Amino acid sequence: MATAIRLRRFGAIAAASGAVYYTLLSNPSISSNDRSGGGPFLTAIKQKITDPFSVVPSRNVQESALMGSSSSNPLDILVVGGGATGCGVALDATTRGLRVGLVEREDFSSGTSSRSTKLIHGGVRYLEKAIFNLDYGQLKLVFHALEERKQVIDNAPHLCHALPCMTPCFEWFEAIYYWIGLKMYDLVAGRHLLHLSRYYSAQESVELFPTLARNGKDKTLKGTVVYYDGQMNDSRLNVALACTAALAGAAVLNHAEVISFLRDEANGRIIGAHIRNNISGKEFDTYAKVVVNAAGPFCDSVRKLADKDAKMMISPSSGVHVVLPDYYSPEGMGLIVPKTKDGRVVFMLPWLGRTVAGTTDSNTKITMLPEPHEDEIDFILDAISDYLNVKVLIHESSAAITCLSCRS
Ligand SMILES: Cc1cc2nc3c(=O)[nH]c(=O)nc-3n(C[C@H](O)[C@H](O)[C@H](O)COP(=O)(O)OP(=O)(O)OC[C@H]3O[C@@H](n4cnc5c(N)ncnc54)[C@H](O)[C@@H]3O)c2cc1C
Incomplete structure (x- = not known):
């Protein structure tokens, strides 16, 4: 699976597979490696994920990595949702050198991401709009979609x-x-x-x-x-993203649900999430500098966990x-x-x-x-x-x- 994935521009997969509906509770202290020039960091990750003998760490190892964070040693990013968007975000972030965790309350791709029309659109309909409305923005979208389409096919030709x-x-x-x-x-x-x-x-x-x-x-x-x-095989592509993110160093855990958020008592900022393992029933805290809400259609319910008065957006x-x-x-x-x-x-x-x-x-x-x-x-x-x-x-x-x- 991972052998076919090229490191360059991982985000392409996520972008083509799903729109990013996210809430970033950002923290300026996060820094990331620039992947554009490659470098030893990228070479090491590439070797790891293209090595046919690499094994995705076990569920216990992933859970321990999530539990191992603390308020003084938080992850850089915690992603909520293991659909195309969440797994794409996790893979992108981890290959930039960030410490990443991802939790999915059901199975990876169990939501919208396994029930698509399975097309990797190049944006032919946007082209029609671009021409008839003389809309350069739509044309740019077509260029982008066509580039991403090719990238996804090159990255994962088996799917x-x-x-x-x-x-x-x-x-x-x-x-x-x-x-x-x-x-x-x-x-x-x-x-x-x-x-x-x-x-x-x-x-x-x-x-x-x-x-x-x-x-x-x-x-x-x-x-x-x-x-x-x-x-594309949407669900398998989604699982491939999750596994590749895990091989690259992210802690990804399915059947793990965010049930509430942790706040800094001093300033009220979100500093992590309280998570329930839906298989064992065990609950634990994971601390992160940033929480990404990639819960797709369920975005509002996650936003409500953070702020019960949040206005519905979806x-x-x-x-x-x-x-x-x-x-x-x-x-x-x-x-x-x-x-x-x-x-x-x-x-x-x-x-x-x-x-x-x-x-x-x-x-x-x-x-x-x-x-x-x-x-x-x-x-x-x-x-x-x-x-x-x-x-x-x-x-x-x-x-x-x-x-x-x-x-x-
Ligand atoms: C009918 C239809 C056809 C489509 N066809 C195509 C197509 O042909 N090609 C294409 O590229 N795109 C297509 N799309 C779009 C694409 O399917 C979506 O953009 C994409 O799947 C969205 O992914 P997501 O990760 O944002 O959401 P989802 O896949 O829904 O993932 C969100 C995840 O968040 C999880 N979650 C929610 N709350 C929590 C919580 N508290 N804790 C932990 N996890 C939580 C959910 O369980 C879910 O798995 C189509 C969409 C539709 C509706």
Whole structure:
């Protein structure tokens, strides 16, 4: 696992996998090593995490490291939450030479980070916005996303790969529009390009994607434009981040929940957290100069532990994915519905021998296991059925995965 991870720019993984929702209770006394020039510190860590015989320290060792901190000898950073964001933060910080601890109350990646659409977006939709709104900020975002996409695939090629995605066109203007747009996407990618996009005739398209409808949306298929994005094994990538952070020296502990914060009696500043090991039931204190709140959709509940009067910041939304049998999509080729009836994007992607279709975006309550609603499942099946020559039946969708995220 760790052998494939390059030390340069670890933060890339976290940035591509999740937005950073964090509260830094900062302390200016923290200093970090500059990784840009390498140096002996970085070389030593690189050797450690790329050594195939390196072993992630045991759970007991990690717990002892967290318990070993004190008010006079605190960690530099304590991260709350072991999703993509928290593990990315921990890895980034530890490779900068900081003493880092991370606690996750369930298992690593048990939250949003294991229930994504599994795409490593290069930001094709931001490009559309950048062009139509002449928005340089959006364009910068595309450059950044494309660079990060390539970096994640290079860092963890065993968990991420380039995935061709087919865009069906039932009008000639659509074919021209998407061809031009996706060629611009290739151009903007420059040296970070995965593969060139290309147009396929209707006949070539159905050969590549046998379930694609020749007559969909009451129109004849004119052709498709296939472009490349990244696909990742989100949960394993998350666990790889946690393990690599641990190999690099961070103390990472799953099934350990922050239940309250410790304060400096003199000035009220947060100086650590009271943690419960949810397996043994044991409770202990961990001291840190900075606490990072990387609890994703649960950020507000962690903020409330620090300040019971804190105003809620998170506006939660949930997204549903439907898991279909494998024959809905060929192996190694995804399909994108660029505009559903209400203007949304729906993907249909091969995933571990099945087809995953989604997603939706609806208001929801915050729970660890959000339930999909029937109308959300119907919406997805309806959106893809226009594009397929097989009838999409509700009883065929073996599972619906719901996932929480936050709108800022
Ligand atoms: C429907 C949907 C599809 C998506 N698709 C993609 C995609 O294709 N590609 C992509 O890159 N991104 C995608 N995303 C976004 C991505 O999944 C999220 O940005 C990312 O997973 C957020 O990670 P996180 O670490 O911030 O949150 P989470 O993964 O939710 O992690 C937060 C963790 O904090 C823990 N926690 C909470 N309270 C405590 C506490 N008191 N003590 C200890 N631990 C605590 C929780 O148990 C949880 O594991 C998608 C999001 C959604 C909703």
